[in-house]
Amino acid sequence: MSQFYVQDPGEVTEYQINWSNGVPDGATITASTWVSTPMTASGLNIDGLYTVVKLTGGTVGAVHQIENTITLSDGETYKDSIFLYIEDK
Numbered sequence: 213m214s215q216f217y218v219q220d221p222g223e224v225t226e227y228q229i230n231w232s233n234g235v236p237d238g239a240t241i242t243a244s245t246w247v248s249t250p251m252t253a254s255g256l257n258i259d260g261l262y263t264v265v266k267l268t269g270g271t272v273g274a275v276h277q278i279e280n281t282i283t284l285s286d287g288e289t290y291k292d293s294i295f296l297y298i299e300d301k
Contacts, residue, residue, distance in 0.1 A: 214293045220301040224254075224268040229280050229292050232261040236286070243283040251276055251296070270298035 213233075219225050231241060244263040246253050255266035263280050270276050278294045 214295060216295045216297070218297045218299060218301075219267070219270065221268070221270045221272060221298050223301075224266055226255060226264060226266045227278075227294050228259075228262045228264050229294070230262055231282060231290065231292075234290055234292075235261055235284060236288075239284040239286050239288070241282050242285050245281050247279040247281075248276075251278065253278075267296065270296060272298050272300055274298055 241258050241261060244258050246256060246265050248267060250271060251267045251269045253265050253267055257264040263282060267278060276296045278296060279291060281289060281291045283289050
């Protein structure tokens, strides 16, 4: 399920995606990749059924779609997105 946030381009903010409602019972997340252009991603992590990213930057006045793709222990892949509206705070 996509999430929507507002962020200042100078902030470094951590976001998480909770995959517990989409991952089949018994499967684990083995890989997580983020497409964050034009924002800068850091602090990438997998914490159980959560994926974590820290984001900074972006274009003031724009909405950026940050896409997370996970690979599960059974080989399946899933995608979800975070949407960030960038504004000076």
